[in-house]
Amino acid sequence: MNDVPRLSARTLARARQDVEQPGYDRARVTPGIVHLGIGNFHRAHQAVYVDDCLAADPGWGIVGASLRRPDMRDALAPQDGLYTLAVRDGDTTRARIIGSLCEVVYSDKGTAELLTRMCDPAIRIVSLTVTEKGYCRSPATGDLDTAHAGIRADLAAPGTPSTVPGLLAEAFRARRAAGVAPFTVLSCDNLPSNGRTVRRVVAQFAAAREEALAAFIESEVAFPETMVDRIVPATTDDDRAEIAALTGLEDAWPVITEPFSQWVIEDAFSADRPDFAAAGAQMVADVAPFETMKLRMLNGAHSALAYFGQLAGHETVSDAMGDPALARFVAALWDEVMPTLAMGRNELTGYCDALTARFLNPALRHRTAQIAMDGSQKVPQRLLATIADRRGRGLAHTALTRAVGAWIAYVGHAGGKVDDPMADRFTDLAASVLPDMAGFARQMVREKAVFGALAEDIAFADAVAEAVVMLDRKGVSAALAP
Ligand code: CS2
Numbered sequence: 018m019n020d021v022p023r024l025s026a027r028t029l030a031r032a033r034q035d036v037e038q039p040g041y042d043r044a045r046v047t048p049g050i051v052h053l054g055i056g057n058f059h060r061a062h063q064a065v066y067v068d069d070c071l072a073a074d075p076g077w078g079i080v081g082a083s084l085r086r087p088d089m090r091d092a093l094a095p096q097d098g099l100y101t102l103a104v105r106d107g108d109t110t111r112a113r114i115i116g117s118l119c120e121v122v123y124s125d126k127g128t129a130e131l132l133t134r135m136c137d138p139a140i141r142i143v144s145l146t147v148t149e150k151g152y153c154r155s156p157a158t159g160d161l162d163t164a165h166a167g168i169r170a171d172l173a174a175p176g177t178p179s180t181v182p183g184l185l186a187e188a189f190r191a192r193r194a195a196g197v198a199p200f201t202v203l204s205c206d207n208l209p210s211n212g213r214t215v216r217r218v219v220a221q222f223a224a225a226r227e228e229a230l231a232a233f234i235e236s237e238v239a240f241p242e243t244m245v246d247r248i249v250p251a252t253t254d255d256d257r258a259e260i261a262a263l264t265g266l267e268d269a270w271p272v273i274t275e276p277f278s279q280w281v282i283e284d285a286f287s288a289d290r291p292d293f294a295a296a297g298a299q300m301v302a303d304v305a306p307f308e309t310m311k312l313r314m315l316n317g318a319h320s321a322l323a324y325f326g327q328l329a330g331h332e333t334v335s336d337a338m339g340d341p342a343l344a345r346f347v348a349a350l351w352d353e354v355m356p357t358l359a360m361g362r363n364e365l366t367g368y369c370d371a372l373t374a375r376f377l378n379p380a381l382r383h384r385t386a387q388i389a390m391d392g393s394q395k396v397p398q399r400l401l402a403t404i405a406d407r408r409g410r411g412l413a414h415t416a417l418t419r420a421v422g423a424w425i426a427y428v429g430h431a432g433g434k435v436d437d438p439m440a441d442r443f444t445d446l447a448a449s450v451l452p453d454m455a456g457f458a459r460q461m462v463r464e465k466a467v468f469g470a471l472a473e474d475i476a477f478a479d480a481v482a483e484a485v486v487m488l489d490r491k492g493v494s495a496a497l498a499p
Contacts, residue, residue, distance in 0.1 A: 024114070024266040026097040032114060033265045036101075039116035041071045046078040048119050049291075051131075051140050051200075053181060054147035055081030055089050055121055061102060061249040061274040063144060063205055068117040069296035076139070077291045078119040082131050084147070084179070090121040092269035101260050101271040105380035112264050127177055128184060135188040136197065141288040143185065144203040145215065146245075149394030150438045151181050152208070154218050156397045157469035161221035168222065175226050181215075182222035189223070189234055201287040202240045205280075209312060209398045210305070212242035212283065241283040242304040244311050248275045248375060250383040275378055277371070281307040306359040313354045314365075315372055317399040317420070318347045322376070323388035324423035328430070329493040334383045338376040342494045347376075349416040357406040392424045393439040393467050400424075401471060408477075418477070419497070422484030425461045429454055429485065439466070454489045458482040 022028045029038060050067065052059055059081070070077055081098075083089045093100060098118035104111045124130050135143060149156070153165045161182060162168060171183030178184045189199055202219070204211035216238075224231035250273055260271040280298040294300045301307075319334065325346065326337035337343050348369075355365050400420050407414045428435050429451060433443030442464070450456045462468055462478040471477050487496040 021261050021265065021267045024096045024099050024101065024264070024268045026099065028266055029099065029114065031265060033112075033263070035112075036264045037111075037113035039068065039071070039114060041075060041116075043116050045075040046071055046116070046119060047076055047139065048080045048134070048137070049077040049139060050079045050142045050144060051135050052079050052081050053084060053143065053145045053184070054151060055083055055118075056146060057249045057252060057272045058245075058247070059144075059146045059205065060100060060115065060118070060272045062245055062247045062278060062280065063146075064115055064117045065102060065278070066280060066293055066296040066298055067291060068115050070291035070293065071117060073295065074291060077117075079117050080134050080140075081118050081121045082134075083121060083123040084128070084151075084181075087123045087125065089270065090123040093118065093121050096268065101264055101266075101268045103256070103260050103263070103271055103273050104276055105273060106276050106378065107380055110259070110263060110380070112260065114264075128179060129177070132178075132184065132188060132191065135184070135200075136191045136195065138197045140200055142201045142203050142286070142290060143188070144205055145181065146205045147181050148206060149208060149391060151206070152214060152218050153180050153182055154214065155466050156394050157466050157472075159214060159217060161218045161225075163225070171222070172225055182218045185215075185219045186223040186226060186230065186234070189219075189238065190226075190230055193230075193233060199234075199238045199287050201290065202238060203243065203282075204240070205243055205245045207245065207312065207316060207395075209308060209402065210242060211308075212240040212304075216240040237287070239285050239287040241285045242308065243283065244279070244281040244304050244308040246279040246311055246315065247277065248378075248381060248383055249273070250381055251387055253382075273381065275375060275381055277375055279311075310358050310360055310365075310368065312398050313357065313403050314351060314368060316395070317354060317403065317417075318350055318372065318376070319388050320392070320395055320399050321350055321420035321423060322347065323385040324392075324420070324427045325493050325497075326385035327389050327427050328423060328488060331385055333381075334376050334385060334388070335379045335381065337385060338373070340494075342497045344373075345499070346416060346419070346497050347373075350420060353407065353412075353414055353416050354403050356412070357403050389427060390436040391438065392428065392435065393437050393443075393464075396421065396424055397467060397469065401468060404477075405469075405471060408474075418480045419484045419488075422458065422481050422488060423493075425458050425481065426454070426485045426488045428461070429457045429489070439464075455482040455486050458485040 167180040171178040204215045261267045284300040322337040331337040433447035465472045
């Protein structure tokens with residue numbers, strides 16, 4: 018690869034002809050957005066919509082922030098923030114260079130530099146993809162987790178915050194003190210009511226500092242709800258080599274995705290915003306029906322495929338969905354979810370067909386291990402909320418219960434040592450209860466932070482325990498046999 022030049026502003030013109038390039042003068046782009054959590058998802062989603070807005074208004078460039086690691090900055094700084102978006106569909110890959118990222122900030126000495134950017138009056142939106150756990154909340158109640166080590170540290174030293182609630186509260190305090198209007202907080206994470214979720218943790222954090230600050234945030238700051246959707250697997254070295262060959266430019270961190278993309282945004286901003294609709298986003302008054310559909314149908318099935326897939330030895334979502342037992346299971350799961358949604362049957366059937374095709378896209382190689390991460394943060398809104406809804410209406414939920422069982426069996430088989438903020442707790446439970454899988458399942462269901470009110474439901478715990486034992490004894494295919 019030595020003769021392939023590295024992607025940068027200087028080498029951009031040397032990209033192969035069929036590689037799409039920024040359709041605006043990058044020299045005129047100035048920052049208007051700070052984005053917290055600059056990972057692959059953001060770069061394949063929001064940053065692309067923004068890229069499409071920059072020709073009309075170059076004042077919306079993005080300053081990306083990594084909160085934990087320097088690797089994205091180190092990859093993109095030599096590339097002047099440029100990176101390749103590779104859209105894969107079956108045998109074809111289309112490459113496009115995205116230029117909306119002005120800069121990536123990260124400092125191992127803390128977040129002072131980031132706070133300075135967040136307080137710049139030109140910044141009118143702070144958006145986030147920090148994953149479920151970045152909100153430092155209890156997954157079952159949605160309240161700020163005041164026992165969280167990062168939150169405790171930020172409350173003790175609020176001027177040098179490191180958590181998302183701490184950073185946002187401090188930025189609002191500083192802007193207010195300087196007479197600068199607040200920015201809009203735009204959560205792009207996969208959470209129910211993501212706008213209200215972030216508002217709640219920020220306001221609760223602020224209230225623990227100073228009531229007046231909390232009141233200011235509650236009354237002056239907009240936190241629009243959004244629904245985000247695009248499947249974006251982690252980048253591999255094979256992807257890097259393939260993309261360098263395709264574009265003629267070496268990119269240290271290209272991003273791979275599917276053709277599909279959807280962004281539904283509540284049209285309620287504190288200040289101005291780019292014309293996202295012109296870039297294909299849907300600006301609506303109520304995001305909730307879209308968000309519930311996406312979380313329960315797409316993400317619910319994704320998590321189920323991830324846990325069953327891991328148990329059955331399927332490396333990717335397309336392998337798992339190609340397993341007839343799992344495809345049948347997903348159809349049964351969707352049958353249970355659909356009556357809990359606001360959309361009509363026809364619309365939902367079309368949605369299921371589209372999801373099936375997306376899951377089967379073999380070119381994505383979306384690993385089940387990646388989706389299996391952070392189950393304690395994902396299972397509540399992806400599976401348990403639907404179960405609670407169906408129980409409330411006296412409806413059965415066999416498939417949903419089995420999916421929860423698959424998560425617990427997956428955690429149990431790993432002895433609790435999974436990639437999850439609650440891994441220590443799960444490891445303790447596993448050590449005290451296993452090899453009694455039924456007992457482990459009952460103990461897991463008692464975890465209020467995950468199961469909320471369902472933690473008290475003995476009949477539910479019994480049903481989950483039965484599903485886990487079946488999976489453990491018979492294996493996935495036999496346990497799911499009709
Ligand atoms: C996935 C999501 O990793 C996961 O948990 O379910 O990232 C999923 O790919 C996106 O929500 C699709 O929009």
